[in-house]
Amino acid sequence: MPDDQAAKAEKIRCDACPVMCYIADGKSGACDRYANHGGDLVRLDPLTVIQSGAQAVAFLDHDPADWDGDLIQGNRTFVTAVGAGTTYPDYKPAPFIVSQQIEDVDMVTVVTEGIFSYCGVKVKIDTDRFIGHERAVVRAGDEPVGHVMTSEYGSKMLSLGGVEHLTGGTKAEGRVTCDALLRLCNREAVELTIDDGATVVVQAGQAPIIDGQPERLMRVGCGSAAIGMFAKQWQPHVDEVVVVDDHITGVLTEHEAGKGLDMRPSGIRVNGRRSTPGRYFQVAEPGTGWGGTDVEDPLSILKSADPKKAWPGLRLLMISTTGEQWAYFVLDADLVPQPAETPPALRATADRVAENCEPSMCSVLFMGGAGGSLRAGVTENPVRLTRSVKEALTYVSCGGAEAYVWPGGGITVMVDVMDMPTDAFGYVPTPALVAPIEFTLRREDYAALGGHLDHVQPVDSVVLPGTRRVAAKAGQPNPHARENYRWPGRT
Numbered sequence: 397m398p399d400d401q402a403a404k405a406e407k408i409r410c411d412a413c414p415v416m417c418y419i420a421d422g423k424s425g426a427c428d429r430y431a432n433h434g435g436d437l438v439r440l441d442p443l444t445v446i447q448s449g450a451q452a453v454a455f456l457d458h459d460p461a462d463w464d465g466d467l468i469q470g471n472r473t474f475v476t477a478v479g480a481g482t483t484y485p486d487y488k489p490a491p492f493i494v495s496q497q498i499e500d501v502d503m504v505t506v507v508t509e510g511i512f513s514y515c516g517v518k519v520k521i522d523t524d525r526f527i528g529h530e531r532a533v534v535r536a537g538d539e540p541v542g543h544v545m546t547s548e549y550g551s552k553m554l555s556l557g558g559v560e561h562l563t564g565g566t567k568a569e570g571r572v573t574c575d576a577l578l579r580l581c582n583r584e585a586v587e588l589t590i591d592d593g594a595t596v597v598v599q600a601g602q603a604p605i606i607d608g609q610p611e612r613l614m615r616v617g618c619g620s621a622a623i624g625m626f627a628k629q630w631q632p633h634v635d636e637v638v639v640v641d642d643h644i645t646g647v648l649t650e651h652e653a654g655k656g657l658d659m660r661p662s663g664i665r666v667n668g669r670r671s672t673p674g675r676y677f678q679v680a681e682p683g684t685g686w687g688g689t690d691v692e693d694p695l696s697i698l699k700s701a702d703p704k705k706a707w708p709g710l711r712l713l714m715i716s717t718t719g720e721q722w723a724y725f726v727l728d729a730d731l732v733p734q735p736a737e738t739p740p741a742l743r744a745t746a747d748r749v750a751e752n753c754e755p756s757m758c759s760v761l762f763m764g765g766a767g768g769s770l771r772a773g774v775t776e777n778p779v780r781l782t783r784s785v786k787e788a789l790t791y792v793s794c795g796g797a798e799a800y801v802w803p804g805g806g807i808t809v810m811v812d813v814m815d816m817p818t819d820a821f822g823y824v825p826t827p828a829l830v831a832p833i834e835f836t837l838r839r840e841d842y843a844a845l846g847g848h849l850d851h852v853q854p855v856d857s858v859v860l861p862g863t864r865r866v867a868a869k870a871g872q873p874n875p876h877a878r879e880n881y882r883w884p885g886r887t
């Protein structure tokens with residue numbers, strides 16, 4: 397036999413995805429998820445189960461090595477698809493179809509790592525700072541991986557990934573997009589640059605870093621909302637407050653809140669477009685200064701005071717929507733604001749604004765379409781799975797975490813990666829993301845939708861000594877809980 401054929405003969409072929417790697421002994425395949433161990437194809441990451449109940453306390457620090465408890469012992473175990481493996485071609489039954497008795501109900505969970513070409517992440521970045529215009533291209537390195545979406549209340553939103561970036565562009569674009577998605581979903585930090593905008597380091601569960609500056613606080617509200625919240629606390633100490641905000645800048649005495657408190661109109665006037673009394677749009681350009689504007693000197697947004705209303709000695713507080721920037725002025729004889737020493741009581745109100753701001757954070761939600769071929773691993777009649785999900789007979793989870801299923805056609809799911817076990821995601825070089833997905837339902841409903849009943853196995857035959865066990869996250873719905881289902885007698 398020629399040498400090259402002999403070498404190939406020693407390799408085994410992984411059939412878990414369309415790449416079909418030949419893997420030599422002691423090596424792993426292109427995705428690093430499968431390896432050849434002495435001629436056996438093995439999945440490198442351990443199967444992961446979620447453990448809830450008293451025994452799970454040992455896992456609350458998420459160190460599986462500390463676990464020495466018996467798995468069952470009256471606690472509830474949920475087999476996730478993390479480490480379960482994928483199937484290809486799709487008609488094969490899912491890697492694990494496990495059954496267990498939950499109280500008086502025989503439940504089945506179908507467990508698979510789906511290969512998602514149609515997937516991406518939605519990123520919420522808690523900041524008022526300008527990071528880029530809506531629709532601006534977001535890049536990882538030089539490659540486009542997504543775009544800026546709408547601004548939300550105190551946050552900026554990015555849409556990253558999706559099939560057009562994964563497979564619709566160049567090879568490099570697909571590879572870089574897949575890598576960025578993988579790292580974001582596995583809670584790693586990823587640096588993104590936005591065309592005509594900022595450089596942002598995004599990491600799920602961590603504060604964003606914008607142009608090198610870690611963001612600290614999410615705004616308490618817009619300028620108008622801040623006026624409404626703190627008007628009563630400001631009133632005894634000042635004659636006017638301007639809350640600087642890229643969205644709505646608030647002017648206390650002109651605002652309904654000031655009128656309601658019988659405050660005297662101050663004659664302080666701001667730039668921008670008046671929306672309603674005391675509420676102004678576009679007082680400055682978006683930026684990384686006060687309240688998400690480009691303002692560094694707050695006086696730059698003031699027009700000259702109205703001489704018919706303003707008076708010498710008028711006390712003016714200017715403050716941003718996070719309370720991080722503030723300045724105090726007193727009008728001189730020419731009605732020009734002059735910096736003055738801030739009374740302690742007024743300083744305390746600025747601290748109160750900051751105290752009411754939540755910590756700034758990045759949230760990463762994985763979104764993928766599971767309404768395609770992976771359904772064949774669940775049932776021989778795929779549309780019945782879709783219907784069963786829509787009818788709430790089947791509960792969908794991702795790595796044991798509650799998945800929001802979008803209305804309408806398909807099984808389009810969205811899940812917070814922070815609710816999932818760590819390192820729950822993988823990839824294949826097609827390129828596509830590999831994400832865990834589980835379908836849980838009653839055995840009788842599984843039979844009714846044409847499930848692979850001959851592949852059902854009891855849960856304790858799947859959970860072996862090498863299984864990774866993680867604690868159920870506080871507040872996460874248990875996939876087995878009856879309130880998740882619409883079947884009769886669920887109460």
Ligand code: SF4
Binds near residue numbers: 426
């Ligand atoms: S990329 Fe991974 S899953 Fe696909 S064939 Fe290679 S080793 Fe198997």
